Amino acid sequence: MTETPTRLLVAASGTGGHLFPAIATADSLSDYHIEWLGVPDRLETQLVPQKYPIHTIAVGGFQGKPGLGTLMTGTRLATAILKARHLLKQGNFQGVFTTGGYIAAPAILAARSLRLPIILHESNALPGKVTRWLAPRCTQVAIGFAVAARYLPKAQTTVVGTPVRADFTNESEPLEFPIPDHAPLVVVLGGSQGAVAVNRLVRAAAPAWLEAGIWIVHLTGNLDPDAHSLQHPHYIAMPFYDHIAPLLKRANFAVSRAGAGTLTELAITKTPAILIPYPYAAENHQTFNAKVFAQQGAAVLIQQQDLTPEQLQGKVLYLLGDSTELNRMAEAAGSLAVVDSANRLAEVVRAVVV
Numbered sequence: 001m002t003e004t005p006t007r008l009l010v011a012a013s014g015t016g017g018h019l020f021p022a023i024a025t026a027d028s029l030s031d032y033h034i035e036w037l038g039v040p041d042r043l044e045t046q047l048v049p050q051k052y053p054i055h056t057i058a059v060g061g062f063q064g065k066p067g068l069g070t071l072m073t074g075t076r077l078a079t080a081i082l083k084a085r086h087l088l089k090q091g092n093f094q095g096v097f098t099t100g101g102y103i104a105a106p107a108i109l110a111a112r113s114l115r116l117p118i119i120l121h122e123s124n125a126l127p128g129k130v131t132r133w134l135a136p137r138c139t140q141v142a143i144g145f146a147v148a149a150r151y152l153p154k155a156q157t158t159v160v161g162t163p164v165r166a167d168f169t170n171e172s173e174p175l176e177f178p179i180p181d182h183a184p185l186v187v188v189l190g191g192s193q194g195a196v197a198v199n200r201l202v203r204a205a206a207p208a209w210l211e212a213g214i215w216i217v218h219l220t221g222n223l224d225p226d227a228h229s230l231q232h233p234h235y236i237a238m239p240f241y242d243h244i245a246p247l248l249k250r251a252n253f254a255v256s257r258a259g260a261g262t263l264t265e266l267a268i269t270k271t272p273a274i275l276i277p278y279p280y281a282a283e284n285h286q287t288f289n290a291k292v293f294a295q296q297g298a299a300v301l302i303q304q305q306d307l308t309p310e311q312l313q314g315k316v317l318y319l320l321g322d323s324t325e326l327n328r329m330a331e332a333a334g335s336l337a338v339v340d341s342a343n344r345l346a347e348v349v350r351a352v353v354v
């Protein structure tokens, strides 16, 4: 007799930072029957592999605790909880795994009302408001950075790192750009949406880097009106690129925002970086992420308002010229990596959703 697979609902929505860890974990649970819960018109409708049937619930823009927001917010949340509850019952799901995003609150509250086990993964050093509010209601809270446990005193926390796409830890495809082996490569990343302010700083600093023989791959996001203003044969700009693993494995240096997803990847590929936290991120949480890397010596943390193009230009040239320092930073980055994170997180799921 063949056993019926355990049925798990994965609720992950919105940004690459929420979706990639959830997909990597789902892929480590191949003996489970997994379906997805997301929001219409968000990135999940493009990124989630077809093998996971996807359900969507419109949740609107609520954040934080209901009751603190408007009546509208409470009504939207209540409607979303009812829909999630209906889906969990109809689909006979045995548990919920969520990485946060708007869909997390209704999914957790619906599962809780049905007494189903819930695993929440939080990748940031400073957990978001929804995580802090709901963590005590989850069976297990898996965290990316140990320091996050400090903000979740009433939750059952386990440090698992943050899962990355499989080609970071396995063999990845060869790099598809014609960058000579000996040329230094700087990669510029602004999170899954790009970062216009970082792009401007980089374009102003880039001519001196190019002059010094550096190649640049610049992932601009698609909101930058000046994305095509710099042209040079060694400067490759595009709004979004799918194969980040081979790119970061090859990169000598990165200039980046400090989203948890990108930082995890920089650690795994041992890429030294200048980190410029997104100044408007909720509760400035990217600075908390960046501090973990800066305190380890893996990166240089510079706030956007303190950074001029001249400083950025000089800092990158200086570091690329100091191979001892660069190697030390690379080793420090590597010491922060949790290479088997997807398996660790899958084990946490297996322990409670049976």
Ligand SMILES: CC(=O)N[C@H]1[C@@H](OP(=O)(O)OP(=O)(O)OC[C@H]2O[C@@H](n3ccc(=O)[nH]c3=O)[C@H](O)[C@@H]2O)O[C@H](CO)[C@@H](O)[C@@H]1O
Binding pocket: 015, 016, 017, 018, 020, 123, 124, 189, 190, 191, 192, 193, 219, 239, 240, 241, 242, 243, 244, 258, 259, 260, 261, 262, 263, 265, 278, 281, 282, 285, 286, 289
């Ligand atoms: C602005 C904001 O609040 N961002 C938050 C959002 O990050 P957001 O998703 O924007 O950024 P992250 O750094 O966490 O993740 C970005 C992901 O997109 C990938 N990528 C990026 C560009 C590209 O061209 N191709 C590509 O594949 C990166 O490799 C990475 O895997 O969620 C993260 C996890 O909760 C938080 O830490 C971030 O602070």
